[in-house]
Amino acid sequence: MRPLTDDETKVLFEKLAKYIGRNIVHLIDRPDEPYCFRLQKDRVYYVREDIMRKATAVGRRNLVALGVCFGKFTKTGKFRMHITALPYLAQYAKYKVWIKPNGEMPFLYGNHVVKAHIGRVTEDIPEHQGVIVYNMADVPLGFGVSARSTVDMRKVDPTGITVFHQADNGEYLREEDTLF
Numbered sequence: 001m002r003p004l005t006d007d008e009t010k011v012l013f014e015k016l017a018k019y020i021g022r023n024i025v026h027l028i029d030r031p032d033e034p035y036c037f038r039l040q041k042d043r044v045y046y047v048r049e050d051i052m053r054k055a056t057a058v059g060r061r062n063l064v065a066l067g068v069c070f071g072k073f074t075k076t077g078k079f080r081m082h083i084t085a086l087p088y089l090a091q092y093a094k095y096k097v098w099i100k101p102n103g104e105m106p107f108l109y110g111n112h113v114v115k116a117h118i119g120r121v122t123e124d125i126p127e128h129q130g131v132i133v134y135n136m137a138d139v140p141l142g143f144g145v146s147a148r149s150t151v152d153m154r155k156v157d158p159t160g161i162t163v164f165h166q167a168d169n170g171e172y173l174r175e176e177d178t179l180f
Contacts, residue, residue, distance in 0.1 A: 001040045001055060001063060008073065012037065012044060015071070015079045016089075019130035019143060023092035040065070043072045044079070046088070083142065083167040086132075090140035093132040095125045097146075097163055104135050107142065108170035113163035115156050125150045131163055142168030 004012065016024050027046070028035065034049045040063060047055075047067025055066050068088070071081040081089075099107060103117025119136050127149045133141050144163040146153075153162045 001038045001045075001052070001060065001066060004037055004039050004044065007077075008039065008044075009037070011073075011077065011079045012070075015081060018145075019081075019089045019094070019132065020092040021094040023094070026092055027088060037070070038066065039073075044070045046070050046085075081143070081167060083169060083171045086140050086143060086167070086169070089130075089143055090132050090134075094122075095129055095131045095146070096122045096134055097125075097131050097144075098134045098136055098138075099141070100136060104141065107133060107165065108168050110165055110168065110170065110174065112147070112161045112165045113144065114158065115153060115160050115162050116158035118153070118162060121150055121153065123150055125153075127152070130166075133163060133168070142166070142170075 013024055035046060036049055036052060038045050038047055038052060045065065045067040051067065055063060068084055069082050070085040071079055073079055097113065098119040098121070099113055099117045100119045103113060106117070107113055113133065125131060125146050127146060129146050130143060131146050132143050135141055142165070144166045147161045147164050148156060156162065
């Protein structure tokens with residue numbers, strides 16, 4: 001396990017900024033305990049600093065995971081967020097989309113969100129910005145990227161895609177063997 005390089009940190013924070021904006025500060029400078037990001041086998045973990053120090057006694061080959069996996073770096077150097085980061089993204093989300101009960105299952109099966117399934121949205125969502133997808137009971141289901149701005153979402157036909165699917169809670173079942 002090692003700290004992220006400057007380039008890796010930049011890529012990670014740019015990706016996080018798409019979803020939580022300037023609230024990244026709340027992830028690092030927490031009032032209760034200090035947290036940090038660490039890299040282990042191309043995966044980025046969000047871990048308390050005291051646990052991270054204790055984990056240095058464990059050999060690299062023996063350490064499987066530590067903390068919460070936020071995502072992984074691809075071979076091309078891009079960062080892909082995992083669904084395990086959803087509780088932290090939902091807590092500090094800047095833009096949110098709530099979907100109706102008839103749209104929950106299609107989203108949890110990995111489909112994009114269409115306008116007919118949207119219950120409400122936060123105002124002023126720009127195009128291609130990260131959004132957190134909730135059901136109408138305020139339970140976070142996953143996250144995606146807005147296909148259109150809030151103004152354009154109102155004009156599109158009911159079958160038009162409004163949010164591109166990125167990750168959802170159904171991934172635990174669909175990709176159980178590849179997440180870890």
